[in-house]
Each structure stands twice: as C-alpha cells, then as structure tokens.
Amino acid sequence: MSAKRRFALNSLLASLLVCSPCAFADEAQLERGRYLVNIGGCNDCHTAGYLMAPGSIPESEWLKGDRLGWSGPWGTTYPSNLRLLLPYLSESQWLTLARNANYRPPMPNDKLHIMTDEDLLAIYRLVKHLGPAGEPAPAALPPGQTPPAPVVLFPTPPAD
Structure with a gap:
C-alpha cells in the first residue's frame, strides 16, 4: 500500500474514531430530549392533535404550536411554535x-x-x-376578548 493511500486510510479511521463517540453522544442527547418532551407534556400543548392521538403524531410534526386556545381569567393563550423559536436562540x-x-x-x-x-x-x-417548521401561533388575547374557536375553557376559580 502506498504511503499516500495509507495516510488517507489512517485519516479516515481517525475521523471515524473521533466522530463515532460524538454521534453517539448526540443521539443520546436527542433520545433524552424526546423522553423529556414526552414525559414533560410539551407535546400535549405544543403539538397539534397530540392529546387526541398520543404517540401517533410523527416526530416531524412535533412542537410546531397549535391554534387550539387555552382560555380563562388570564385571557386566551396559544401554544407557541417552539420550532420557530429555539433554533434561533443560543x-x-x-x-x-x-x-x-x-x-x-x-x-x-415550574417544570x-x-x-x-x-x-x-x-x-x-x-x-x-427537528429544525424550523410550521407557522407562528396566534397572538394571546386579553381577558374579556372572545377568542375564535376552538378553545379549552378554564373556569374562574372560586373566590376565597
């Protein structure tokens, strides 16, 4: 084997040895992220339709926000599209x-x-x-403003 070919082969092997643990660590972190998103309930709100069909929404659709509003004494909030926010933050x-x-x-x-x-x-x-995808969530509405459907309506808590 020529010196040039041996150098190329050694370079390739060295890069594989260096990258393999990195790839393993990256995949381990992604798996941890998937686990946390699932047990933390992130998908429940931030992934459209997830609550109605847990486990059946493909990962490519995760965390793109939702148009389903959550309405209560605070007004109406909409789950933000995390895929349009987090990739642009350090x-x-x-x-x-x-x-x-x-x-x-x-x-x-608190979570x-x-x-x-x-x-x-x-x-x-x-x-x-997962990368940027989807559309921004609707803007929050102040208390007393009627949201467009659909919404999950929370009752006003009883006075003390």
Whole structure:
C-alpha cells in the first residue's frame, strides 16, 4: 500500500474514531430530549392533535404550536411554535429563557424551573435537530376578548 493511500486510510479511521463517540453522544442527547418532551407534556400543548392521538403524531410534526386556545381569567393563550423559536436562540439564551419562564396558564413554568441544565439542553438540541417548521401561533388575547374557536375553557376559580 502506498504511503499516500495509507495516510488517507489512517485519516479516515481517525475521523471515524473521533466522530463515532460524538454521534453517539448526540443521539443520546436527542433520545433524552424526546423522553423529556414526552414525559414533560410539551407535546400535549405544543403539538397539534397530540392529546387526541398520543404517540401517533410523527416526530416531524412535533412542537410546531397549535391554534387550539387555552382560555380563562388570564385571557386566551396559544401554544407557541417552539420550532420557530429555539433554533434561533443560543444555548445560553435558551437556558435564561427557561429559567425565567413566567408564561400565562396553562404553561407549567415550574417544570422548566426545576429541570437541570442538561435536561433543558437536551430539549433544546432536539428542537434544533427537528429544525424550523410550521407557522407562528396566534397572538394571546386579553381577558374579556372572545377568542375564535376552538378553545379549552378554564373556569374562574372560586373566590376565597
């Protein structure tokens, strides 16, 4: 074998040895992100139709937001399209956003607050892996404004 050919083969083997653990680590993080998105209930709101057919919505449709509104004393909120937001944030920006989350109901802000940085970054990397897709969610409506259908209606809590 010529020296040139041996060098090329050694270079290829070296790149495989370097990349394989990276690819494994990347896939492990993506799997962790998938797991967290599922157990954290992210798909329940941020993936159209997921609550009606859990497990049957393809991953390519995940986290693109929904036009189903959540209406209550706070007004009406719509699940944002995470695929149009997260890919444009740095990891640091995402961590800051998640740690300071104070969104209107039914967003479980407390879940983001208690996740580890590793958990939040696994979700971030999954969303980046899925890539930008879909349309922006409708803008939130203030209390008293009638939302266009459909909505999930939360009752006003009883007074103390």
